[in-house]
Amino acid sequence: MSVVLPVRAPARGGRLSRRLRRTADNPWGRPRFLGAVTWLYMAWSIVPVVIAIQFSFNAGRSLTAWQGFSLSRWYWGDPINSVFKDPALQHALLQSLKLAGLDVLIAVPLGVSLALGLARWRGPGAKAANFLMLFPLVTPEIVMGVALFLVFLHLFTFIHPGTTAQLLGHVTFSISYVVIVMRGRLFSIGRDYEEAAIDLGATHWQTLRLVLLPLLVPAVLASAIIVFAISIDDFVISSWLSCGSSCDTVPINVYSAARQAPLPSINALAAMLVYITIGVVLIGYGLYRLAMRGNRGSLADLGV
């Protein structure tokens, strides 16, 4: 795009500095440097992960030397060490999926109901509840991990470290994310639709069921995806509330194997999570589009 610019002051100096100054002063010029930084950043952030996933398809046992392509060896081909044949890896994958799935099933309803309540409940206690909801978002995971570990050890002693404790921990840090996403949607749809429904003779229960909840479906889907992704990524809470190797999740397995000369199967295990997360996001996005059909709202409604 070439635009004739009003001449300001005659540029002094050599040709190079003149050109530099012209580039710097041209408001419509493309900032090549910033563009280069951005694309370099993208490469830096993604290429290492791509290489790590590539090595899950290594035909040999090395994680540093490429020894040919094998689609299946570290996923199911190797009779002892592949993800689907090694009981420890298989179990970690199942544990991660179990926690993430149950977390979505518990945290999303709890969070949706809490968000509705916090957005509309006026009265003493509402402010305190709102503050309590924001707190987990700013608490470092290790503090939450220590806290849950101690409370199950000394107070709620009927819950032992294990899958139940891990699940309770996951739900605790997930609820707030659901509330934040739901709140954005609640504010953007306002109360007009519900008032219209009441004016047209709907009962409260009908308004809730036929008007409000359907309008919330896209945000519910979005929060379910987010909860799934943060639960499956979690290391700290799962690890503090673990009962030992039979409670290991994929991140715990990767963490403990990373520095002990692992086989490419550990890359394959971690890559499985990536495939599953991408699958869940794509399915969720498809459903989201379906739910948003004929709706003028956009991603901005979610506070994204």
Next chain:
Amino acid sequence: MYPRWLWRASALPGTVWLFLLFLVPLYAVVAIAFGDVSPIFQLPVPVWNPLDWHFEHMSQVLTLFAPSHELWLVFVRTLIYVVAALALSVLIGYPVAYYIARFSHRSRTTLIVLLLVPFLVSYMLRMLSWVNLLAPDGYVNSVLTGLGILRTPYDWLGGHGFVVVLGLVYGYVPYLILPLYATLDRIDQRHLEAARDLGASRFSTFIHVTLPLSKTGLLGGAAIIALPMFGDYYTTNILSGTPDTSMLGNQIDFYFHGGPQPTVGAAITVVLAAFLVVVMSYYLFSVNRAQKEMHAV
């Protein structure tokens, strides 16, 4: 229009859950830190009543935080790592967010999708990929020796602070860029045009208009990544694993899992949380001020 009790009832389960499994556990840490230790097995005994608290463990831990003592070093190291990682993250993240918000046109969707990719990849896999790359015979060493920059492979994973800092930046910078992008994207372009029309150069437009308008996003993003970095122990464990790079989180982990004194671990946790409360209060104060300044403009 709805019955009054409905919304209170709707908020109840979540609030009770957070009370029992977030607030009570936090109090349990305090009750252990100011608690007793059973004389025979040296096991921690929580003291729930503040009037009966014992302060000897806490004061013992606080003396460890005194200059040139054991935990002082770790605390200073944690602070240096976090501040360095934060500064680098801003240096990398701001230009990226700025470019995507202001200058990307056709490539915007692609760039935003690429920006979201790290969120789909688990943190541990992202760290594992660097362990693979930085191994003695990994790609980084073979490229650097191949180019003649290094004569012999460098032991990147042998306990170097800068590797840990780079790991922290790699791990957390996506969480900074996203809120920053959202803020920069919302800046009304007419402000910038006005500044340019009034004769400001590109640089001074940035300094006097864009930067102040993006202050809340910048501070918010910085808090989002600084808080978890203060509690991080796995990044340094996975990328270095030596006591030379141990952070506060590692000490907490050690006293609970390796060492015999959970009470000390709980006390360090309380100190860390108290420190972060101070930092957060300052942060909230400056966000408040930035917002007021913005409204005053």
